[in-house]
Amino acid sequence: MSTEFVATLVKMGLTLGLLLNVVPVMVWVERRGSAFIQDRPGPNRLGPLGLFQALADAVKFIFKEDVTPTAADRPLYLAAPVLALLPALTTFTVIPFGPDLVVNGHTIPLVVSDAGAGVLLFLALSSLGVYGIVMAGYASNNKFSLLGSIRASAQLISYELALTLAVVAVLMPVGSFRLADVVAYQRAHVWNFIPQIVGFLVFLVASFAETNRLPFDLPEAESELIAGFHTEYSAMRFATFFMAEYISMTSLSALGVTLYFGGWTLPGVHLSGWLGAIVGLAVLLAKVAVCMAVFVWVRWTFPRFRYDQLMRLGWKVLLPLAIVNLIFVAAMTIARYL
Amino acid sequence: MIPVSWYLLLSALLFAIGTAGALTRRNGISIFLSIELMLNAANLALVAYSRLWNARTGQIVVFFVLAVAAAEAAVGLALFIAIYRQRRTIDVNRLNLMRW
């Protein structure tokens, strides 16, 4: 077995382990964070600061009864959670998390898939996430589920446009689809969120909509649709949707951090070798953690949008803003200001 | 190296399956899906030819095919929605008002 092959396996294992462990941590952060914002104690019985609450939740999910409605379209009903989880897990593979590492004379880039189409791959895979939601809604054979999934598909397609245009604006001055090049570019210049503040704001709002988080959680608005597309799901299948949401939040945060906040780099820090790799990973994780905290903060601060407001925001505000930003960045790139 | 003719044969097979679907289905949207399948088979053939002759033209045509498919889907589905509002069906055998 070649070094590259082993390295790829190790990187895949590392990424998968990280992503799966995000979920219990985020469950805890979400519950404690919401409690903090609403000025109540929150889950604090199990372990220090209630840290083991997530464990209890997991055990509960595993042992709950798994119900499949009789009128459900069984094959699709069972496949839907997996369809939702897979894109969430695979998108992270294009995110670089450290400088190139030299092992046994082989140069190993610290990114699982160093594809030339990097960001495109991310966008392509994340655009498949909508199928899990749509299938869940359809297969449940339940009005609320169907309404939730119709809303979800319209919302995801609408906001994907603005998101993609914001990302394209970042790539233009860099001249490459590889995220490692984006990071290198930011290292040579400044972090992208300063010259691209408009694009960043568009990206931020669109990523809330893409992950179905408040204030854009219309697909699962509990006061109107019970639980939207996953109304009929219980036990581990419900937990799978839950995991998919948190993991796609993580992946999208990692993309945002890489595009706008220098990825695994810190200004003024130039380490290489194993130390550089470990510091790079830690820096990336720290930045992602900040983003996740913002996700939680926003969720418990803002009220939910109405559906027409959501569509108006997407098509009449974000999309024109993203296009203007794109033209602006293109002009600046041609004039060599960026 | 896989001979390019394998890709071309696969493309012909996919195209034939799509044709059969477009000819035999009666649900408008299923026919539409079959046509998408045929377009996709054509894309595969184009990319295979671009590989065979080491020219990018085939890939560029695929790019245009994608755009045309998007335009076609938008207009076609809008038509189906309009027809469904009028007739409560998109079974093409019952949409025979213009037939005679």
Place this chain on the structure above:
Amino acid sequence: METAIFLLFALLAVASSVVVVAHRNPVYSTMGLVLTLFAVAVLFVLLGAPFLAALQILIYAGAIVVLFLFVLMLLNITREEEAPQSGQPLQRWAGVLGAAIFCGMTGMLLWRSYGATSPSPLTEQLVSLKGLAGELFTEYLLPFEIVGLLLLVAVIAATVIARRPGIEGEP
């Protein structure tokens, strides 16, 4: 290795495309089409067009096919076809036969013309995205602009056609 990948995904493409045309429930047909698109995207990568593979997933599977699903659910015609198909078995068999004849003839023709000749190894020039973009925006600029216009026209047409008649002041 390459042969194995090709065979796997070619088989997947054929199987899922049969689902597209043969399944009675349009939702399954749509999911079959997604699988076919995915398998063909993998074949694009093998053929040295990773950019097109990503585009295929992003635009085709991620947007166009979702539109199909969206309309299927909006019209709620997901259950089955309206009437049993048994009315015209002749039409059905004619379609299948015609497709088989077409496939056989084209297949023969292709095999005679190209046979089992292996292509030259992939060149960086063919795979690179920069080259593709360069050619697209210089030599094919006019078709590119026309396609952009086509998309604009399609958007306007779709909005006008799908608009509910009678409601004038509606945004």
